[in-house]
Amino acid sequence: MPRTLTRKQRERQEREARILELGRTMLSEVGYLGLSMDRIAAEMEYSKGTIYQHFCNKEEIILALANEALEKRLQMFEQAATWPGRPRERMAAIGAAAEEFVEHYPQHFAVEQIVRSASIWEKTSSQRQEFMHSCESRCLHIVSGVVRDGLAQGDLKLPAGRTPEDLVFGLWSLNFGAYTILTSSDSLGDNGISDPVLALRQSQHRMLDGYGWQPLSQELDYMALMDQVKNEVFRDA
Amino acid sequence: MPRTLTRKQRERQEREARILELGRTMLSEVGYLGLSMDRIAAEMEYSKGTIYQHFCNKEEIILALANEALEKRLQMFEQAATWPGRPRERMAAIGAAAEEFVEHYPQHFAVEQIVRSASIWEKTSSQRQEFMHSCESRCLHIVSGVVRDGLAQGDLKLPAGRTPEDLVFGLWSLNFGAYTILTSSDSLGDNGISDPVLALRQSQHRMLDGYGWQPLSQELDYMALMDQVKNEVFRDA
DNA sequence: GTCAAAAATTGACGACGTGTCAATAATTCC
DNA sequence: GGAATTATTGACACGTCGTCAATTTTTGAC
Numbered sequence: 457m458p459r460t461l462t463r464k465q466r467e468r469q470e471r472e473a474r475i476l477e478l479g480r481t482m483l484s485e486v487g488y489l490g491l492s493m494d495r496i497a498a499e500m501e502y503s504k505g506t507i508y509q510h511f512c513n514k515e516e517i518i519l520a521l522a523n524e525a526l527e528k529r530l531q532m533f534e535q536a537a538t539w540p541g542r543p544r545e546r547m548a549a550i551g552a553a554a555e556e557f558v559e560h561y562p563q564h565f566a567v568e569q570i571v572r573s574a575s576i577w578e579k580t581s582s583q584r585q586e587f588m589h590s591c592e593s594r595c596l597h598i599v600s601g602v603v604r605d606g607l608a609q610g611d612l613k614l615p616a617g618r619t620p621e622d623l624v625f626g627l628w629s630l631n632f633g634a635y636t637i638l639t640s641s642d643s644l645g646d647n648g649i650s651d652p653v654l655a656l657r658q659s660q661h662r663m664l665d666g667y668g669w670q671p672l673s674q675e676l677d678y679m680a681l682m683d684q685v686k687n688e689v690f691r692d693a
Numbered sequence: 694m695p696r697t698l699t700r701k702q703r704e705r706q707e708r709e710a711r712i713l714e715l716g717r718t719m720l721s722e723v724g725y726l727g728l729s730m731d732r733i734a735a736e737m738e739y740s741k742g743t744i745y746q747h748f749c750n751k752e753e754i755i756l757a758l759a760n761e762a763l764e765k766r767l768q769m770f771e772q773a774a775t776w777p778g779r780p781r782e783r784m785a786a787i788g789a790a791a792e793e794f795v796e797h798y799p800q801h802f803a804v805e806q807i808v809r810s811a812s813i814w815e816k817t818s819s820q821r822q823e824f825m826h827s828c829e830s831r832c833l834h835i836v837s838g839v840v841r842d843g844l845a846q847g848d849l850k851l852p853a854g855r856t857p858e859d860l861v862f863g864l865w866s867l868n869f870g871a872y873t874i875l876t877s878s879d880s881l882g883d884n885g886i887s888d889p890v891l892a893l894r895q896s897q898h899r900m901l902d903g904y905g906w907q908p909l910s911q912e913l914d915y916m917a918l919m920d921q922v923k924n925e926v927f928r929d930a
Numbered sequence: 931g932t933c934a935a936a937a938a939t940t941g942a943c944g945a946c947g948t949g950t951c952a953a954t955a956a957t958t959c960c
Numbered sequence: 961g962g963a964a965t966t967a968t969t970g971a972c973a974c975g976t977c978g979t980c981a982a983t984t985t986t987t988g989a990c
Contacts, residue, residue, distance in 0.1 A: 464957090464966095464967095486812075487811070487812035488811060488812070489811065489812060490812070492946085492947060492948085493947080493948070493949080494946080494947065494948085495947095502968080502969090503968060503969045503970060504948090504949085504969085504970075505949095505950085505951085505967090505968060505969055505970075506967080506968055506969075508948095508949070508950085509967080509968085512949085513948080513949075514947095514948080569810050570810060570811075572810070572873060572874070572877040572878075573806050573807060573809070573810035573811065573873075573877070574724070574725060574726065574807075574810065574811060575723075575724035575725070575726060575727075577877075589880050592878075592880070592884075593880070593883075593884055596884050596885075600885070615895060618892070618895060619885050619886075619887075620885075621884060621885035621886050622885075622886060622888075622891075622892035622895065622896075623892075623896075625871070625874075625881070625886045625889060625892045625893075625896070626867065626871075626892060626893070626895070626896030626899070627896075628870070628874065629866075629867050629868075629870035629871035629873075629874055629893065629896070630863065630866050630867045630870055630896070631866075631870070632870040632873065632874060633865070633866035633867060633868070633869040633870020633871070633873065634862070634863075634866035634870070636809060636810075636866075636869065636870065636873065637809070637862075637865065637866055637869060640809040640810070640814075641809075641829075643826050643829070643830070644862070646830070647829075647830055647833050647858060648833075648837070648856050648857075648858030648859075649856075649858050649859060649862045650856075651859075652862060654859075655855070655859035655860075655862045655863060656862075656863070656866065658852060658855060658859065658863070659859075659860075659862070659863030659864075659866070659867070659900060661903070662863070662900050662903030662904050663896060663899050663900040663903055664903070665902075665903035666898070666899030666900055666901070666902035666903035667899050701937095701938095701986090729975085729976060729977085730976080730977065730978080731975080731976065731977085732976095739939080739940090740939060740940045740941060741940085741941075741977090741978085742938090742939060742940055742941075742978095742979085742980085743938080743939055743940075745977095745978070745979085746938080746939085749978085750977080750978075751976095751977080
């Protein structure tokens with residue numbers, strides 16, 4: 457047989473993909489609590505036992521979805537980091553990728569939030585945990601690489617004792633926090649925050665300005681650049 | 694009767710306080726999923742029905758705890774905002790308050806995260822929801838007030854069309870995101886982020902520097918100032 | 931002090947969820 | 961064709977939520 461997978465194995469994979477597909481939909485529609493193995497089984501027209509053959513608990517499904525999300529974002533970051541231009545422009549491109557990710561795969565972002573909050577972690581296999589760590593780590597590495605390029609070119613200086621990763625941690629926190637608040641608060645407008653996504657962009661760029669990262673945002677229109685990146689790099693998505 | 698509350702009413706209040714106390718402990722020990730009305734009832738040596746007299750579901754308990762947390766932080770922010778000094782120093786004082794809050798009431802912060810992620814919101818009474826919004830709003834107002842003071846004194850300028858609230862949104866996101874990541878990730882150290890709390894401080898100050906807010910962090914040691922605020926204002930806590 | 935009305939408390943119950951596993955059905959391969 | 965292997969099933973034990981009729985306790989009028 458020249459095939460690497462038997463028919464059985466392919467069917468199994470397809471079914472697993474269907475479970476994840478359904479899981480993602482359910483998760484974004486009814487949340488973590490609404491996601492039930494019983495309902496997945498009913499919807500798929502398989503018995504519960506069969507579903508448990510694939511994922512030994514709810515949380516495994518969720519972490520598998522989170523891993524898909526992280527992989528997707530990693531890929532988008534890798535693409536964004538190749539943007540031609542000075543390091544600071546590439547940072548803006550990554551910012552655009554982060555924005556695009558949340559906008560285009562809202563369920564993916566929702567899964568990330570869930571994994572960070574509910575006590576899902578303990579119930580999952582170390583294999584998937586390691587995969588998640590690895591994605592996170594590589595993602596961080598891409599961004600800190602751009603910071604290192606900026607440092608090498610003398611475009612910015614870090615305070616004594618601070619690493620590129622510390623700077624990235626700030627950007628990461630800012631992004632994660634902003635989108636978490638954004639998706640879980642319906643009263644931002646009432647509090648004078650009419651365009652939180654724009655506010656997030658500004659905050660990011662002001663932060664980089666604060667590190668003295670050239671060219672500063674007075675010299676270059678990063679808002680326009682980010683729109684351009686979203687149009688040119690991620691237009692097909 | 695000179696008393697405003699009857700014995701019955703006082704007993705009721707005390708029991709309610711005990712429920713919340715127990716709820717807070719359980720929540721931080723076993724998480725949202727581990728918190729069960731059955732267990733609360735057993736632990737309190739009352740029947741389930743009695744507990745339901747106080748809170749008509751799990752989520753109400755959690756939101757009540759969240760409200761306590763928000764009230765506590767509001768109080769700390771109010772205190773911090775009275776710090777004598779220029780607006781930017783008062784911002785640093787508020788940053789110190791935020792830090793102190795998370796460190797000193799970790800369960801409180803954990804509750805906030807839970808409310809923002811799990812689908813708790815829909816199941817709760819509008820009364821508690823409004824209280825939460827009100828706390829949030831007042832908290833924001835304190836901080837944006839300091840920004841307005843800074844603007845009035847000419848210490849910073851905002852980009853065209855941006856409100857003080859947009860700036861505060863950035864700081865809020867940064868803080869919330871950082872502490873969320875911090876408490877839900879055990880691999881930060883492996884990724885070169887050895888002191889995330891310090892990284893958060895830096896990020897905040899760089900962001901304010903980016904807005905050109907005087908005095909800049911090169912001119913004034915905000916790290917020392919924050920430590921001082923924590924020692925002098927929040928020493929007793 | 932007595933006792934009926936009101937209020938508080940109880941816990942069995944139905945509905946639903948998880949994860950298991952002996953029984954059953956389908957598939958493989960000799 | 962049929963024994964061995966593998967896949968699938970769904971009843972089951974257990975746990976949780978929120979309800980509500982039944983029971984106990986408290987109240988206050990006499």
